[in-house]
Amino acid sequence: MENKPKFAFVGNSHMAFWALNVYFPQWECFNYGAPGGGLFYVESFDKDTSDCQVVIQFGTNDIYQLNEENMDDYVERYVKAVLAIPSLKTFLFCIFPRNDYDDYSTAVNRFIRILNQKIQLKLAGTDIVYLDVFDQLLSDGRLNPEMTIDDLHLNGRGYSILSDTLKQAVRESNESSL
Template sequence: MRFKYIGIIYAVVIVGIVAASSQAQSVEQKPDFGAYYYHKKSLFEALPNTSNEIILLGDSITDGNEWSELFGSSRLKNRGISGDVTEGILYRLSEVTESNPAQVFIMIGVNDLARGIPVDTVLSNYGKIIDQIREESPDTEIYIQSILPVNDEFPQFSSHTDKTSQIKQANVGLTELAKKTGATFINLFDDFSTAEAKLNPNYTEDGLHLNGQGYVVWKSVIGSYMDL
């Protein structure tokens, strides 16, 4: 009997260890996109879906605008998260597609480049984003917005603002990807650039993000593509 009880205790301990290990592995498998990312992701998941949504999807440059107020339409939904990358978009994309939005305007990639992620990887992830939207919400119109220029004359975001050549390369690839997939490419780069291909200082305070006037310019370009 003594050995039987020891065996039972041993089995319980093993089950407990396995369960704890499985739980630890589950926690470890959650991508480390940062607390702000998960706060915003959980908020987006809690917000109600509405019909005919127009979604602006991206990182801090999208996150920083009051889109519905700027356009005067509650159909516009801001799905930007500061610091986000293409992998982060993929991880949260089902929340975007579950409302079967009328249109999705995507801008993502500058944070990838700042972290040393190759242009080819950015383009590959973009392809996955488009494929997933097509699969989960086939009637959604997809708009790929070019990555904006940056300006290295500002010191705040030096890991981002020295990526002009990679940004140009990525935008060429995004143009081709749009043609290949039937998405619409919107060239914002030229509208925001100086003659030296730098982000116009009239539209930024830090060489990366946009000020109010910058968002007004953005509106003037993409407004004609929006089904408002």
């Protein structure tokens, strides 16, 4: 029997609701996504994923506790939490855009963009593969409604973007390690 590569998916509902067996039949997938999960969930993550490649995405559930004053501390904790998860290789998706309820403002996504830039800078010099799909999920400064089932959670079209991006990154990562 062929050994399938092992992948562990860690994070919030975007991970939990991803139909991994549909998008990645060639991989053995472990879904540790937790709806509502955020930094505290990732900081307390205690599964042994050292024999897996790990895919992480979280942050959207933490946004409303953040502001310019505590952003840098959050980025420190965020990156530390990601680095603490044992893996053969780690792939980190950016924090996804979101839509504020009953508000067509784009302020939250401008804030998330800055947060993502700070996280990406903090990751420089690490082995983490950063997957930036932010602009692909955005339309007119907001999470593209054509990518969601409810203006927050992704639909098949949104997950296809994530899946294609991840597959390409894994391919490139494997080629560079040959």
